[in-house]
Amino acid sequence: MSRMLRASALMAAGTMVSRVTGFVRTMVLAYAIGTRALGDSYNAAYAIPYSILDLLLLGVLSSVVVPMIVRAQQQDPDGGRAYEQRLLTVATVALTVVAVLAVLAAPLLIDLYTDWAPGSRKYEVGVMLARFILPQLAFFGIGAVAGAILNTRDRFGAPMWAPVINNLVVICVFVMYALVSQGRDNIDAVTTADLALLGLGTTAGIVAQAAVLIVALRRAGFSFVPRFDLRNARLGEMGKAGVWTIGYVVVTQLGFMLTTNLSSSAGDQVSGHGISPYTLAFQLFQLPYGVVGVSVITAMLPRMSRAVGEGRLADVREEFGSSVRLICALMVPVSLLLMVLGPAITVPIYGHGANSVADAVYIGNVLQVYGLALVPFAVFQLLLRVFYSFGDTRTPVYVGAGTTAVNAGLMVVFYLVLPARYAVMGLALAYAIAYGLGALLAWMLAARRVGGLDGWTVGMAMTRMYLASLPTAVLALAAVWGVTEAFGGLRFVSSLIVLAVGGGLGLVLYLGVAHRMRIPEVNSIVGMVARRVGR
Numbered sequence: 001m002s003r004m005l006r007a008s009a010l011m012a013a014g015t016m017v018s019r020v021t022g023f024v025r026t027m028v029l030a031y032a033i034g035t036r037a038l039g040d041s042y043n044a045a046y047a048i049p050y051s052i053l054d055l056l057l058l059g060v061l062s063s064v065v066v067p068m069i070v071r072a073q074q075q076d077p078d079g080g081r082a083y084e085q086r087l088l089t090v091a092t093v094a095l096t097v098v099a100v101l102a103v104l105a106a107p108l109l110i111d112l113y114t115d116w117a118p119g120s121r122k123y124e125v126g127v128m129l130a131r132f133i134l135p136q137l138a139f140f141g142i143g144a145v146a147g148a149i150l151n152t153r154d155r156f157g158a159p160m161w162a163p164v165i166n167n168l169v170v171i172c173v174f175v176m177y178a179l180v181s182q183g184r185d186n187i188d189a190v191t192t193a194d195l196a197l198l199g200l201g202t203t204a205g206i207v208a209q210a211a212v213l214i215v216a217l218r219r220a221g222f223s224f225v226p227r228f229d230l231r232n233a234r235l236g237e238m239g240k241a242g243v244w245t246i247g248y249v250v251v252t253q254l255g256f257m258l259t260t261n262l263s264s265s266a267g268d269q270v271s272g273h274g275i276s277p278y279t280l281a282f283q284l285f286q287l288p289y290g291v292v293g294v295s296v297i298t299a300m301l302p303r304m305s306r307a308v309g310e311g312r313l314a315d316v317r318e319e320f321g322s323s324v325r326l327i328c329a330l331m332v333p334v335s336l337l338l339m340v341l342g343p344a345i346t347v348p349i350y351g352h353g354a355n356s357v358a359d360a361v362y363i364g365n366v367l368q369v370y371g372l373a374l375v376p377f378a379v380f381q382l383l384l385r386v387f388y389s390f391g392d393t394r395t396p397v398y399v400g401a402g403t404t405a406v407n408a409g410l411m412v413v414f415y416l417v418l419p420a421r422y423a424v425m426g427l428a429l430a431y432a433i434a435y436g437l438g439a440l441l442a443w444m445l446a447a448r449r450v451g452g453l454d455g456w457t458v459g460m461a462m463t464r465m466y467l468a469s470l471p472t473a474v475l476a477l478a479a480v481w482g483v484t485e486a487f488g489g490l491r492f493v494s495s496l497i498v499l500a501v502g503g504g505l506g507l508v509l510y511l512g513v514a515h516r517m518r519i520p521e522v523n524s525i526v527g528m529v530a531r532r533v534g535r
Helices: 003-035 035-076 081-104 106-113 120-132 136-150 157-180 192-219 235-269 275-309 315-352 356-387 393-417 422-451 454-485 494-518 518-535
Strands: none
Touching: 003 157, 003 275, 003 315, 035 081, 035 120, 035 136, 035 192, 035 235, 035 275, 081 106, 081 136, 081 422, 106 120, 106 157, 120 192, 136 192, 157 192, 157 235, 192 518, 235 275, 235 393, 235 422, 235 454, 275 315, 275 356, 315 356, 315 422, 315 454, 315 494, 315 518, 356 393, 356 422, 393 422, 454 494, 454 518, 494 518
């Protein structure tokens, strides 16, 4: 537990700074271009390269590449050095080709991911922005492979801190856009030069991020020598293992395409209620998981892979149990706070410039619904890593396909039943229900694989965490009611007061109650923080 806490704390610190700068980034974005027509076009174009990377690389990295690198380091005479060089060579060449093809196919991609009619202004602007943004595919992918190699060497800092550089570059770009743009948030007045600044500036941030990771890799003793002897790259082995992961990603991306099409259609019916509020609320929803969950998973997966390779299933169960309890110790209270404080969080962040307070409140309403999904989503992601540590990429496809199918069906139902102004909130509710069911199915299958996951212990621990969180939820509700009554609604200052009382004091209250209830994971976190402060 202590080793996991130290590794997770290092990564969480970098991720926290990354997410804070990411907050500033989205604040400046909303200020500069808003969440209406131009904001929708930008967010649609921005989402496409990440969807392609998920399809081609990111899912395979966590499920296949990391365990294979660990195996090469353990079994190859050179400690896996040549294998790592071949892997980076293949990634560089392949992703450069993909980036060129994606730029050429930008109109088709925008057509796939949105419901906009070809020839409409939203469509044309989206295509132009996509052509400027899609070249980042090559740089982001190369950086991701470099980060995976660093993680297998227990160098967790750079992969978590590199996104900070990306955010700082893009923040400067958005500020420059707000100062020099002729069109600002008016999609009909925006010029090609304006769009080039937005798109190429976004790509420049990813280039800087990749450069930081490459430098860190060199400092870790890795010397990159291009290797094209692909017979020794184990691509066949990777393909056999990765085909199921790619299948899983294909299924999830089909669900994401349905989401963007439904949300873009809702945005055409009610301005400011489309892709942008969905995207911005989803980014905030991912923040707690990104800070805590990703950090724990990144430290957990290599150790679980080694334990599986050595036949230590008891260690796999222990690693998973401690990980899920550690994550939920913070996810549980935060999920309740998101459900209560959603608009109070989004108004100070997004209620400026081209974005109205009403637009920001709607983003907060979507975030409130997403709060329901936080714990199920985090547990679901942890469970997938159990299968990946065994080299099993088939089971996650089946589980993911079922989860996505339920999500897609519910999204269509909610979209048809709810008024357009509530459609995006319905999409978030479908997501929460689907991942709750998906986590339940994945738990049963993973428990069968490792001979039990000690569900009773985990369930009792989570129950105590929810009980410890109830006073925090009550305090947050009281803060929202009292400040709203006193100020006549949520504005910048009143939202900050709500966050300070309901969020700040609420979390302190949770830590105090959980400490008194002797919840071990919370005590470990409090003790680690106290020791660091004492120093």
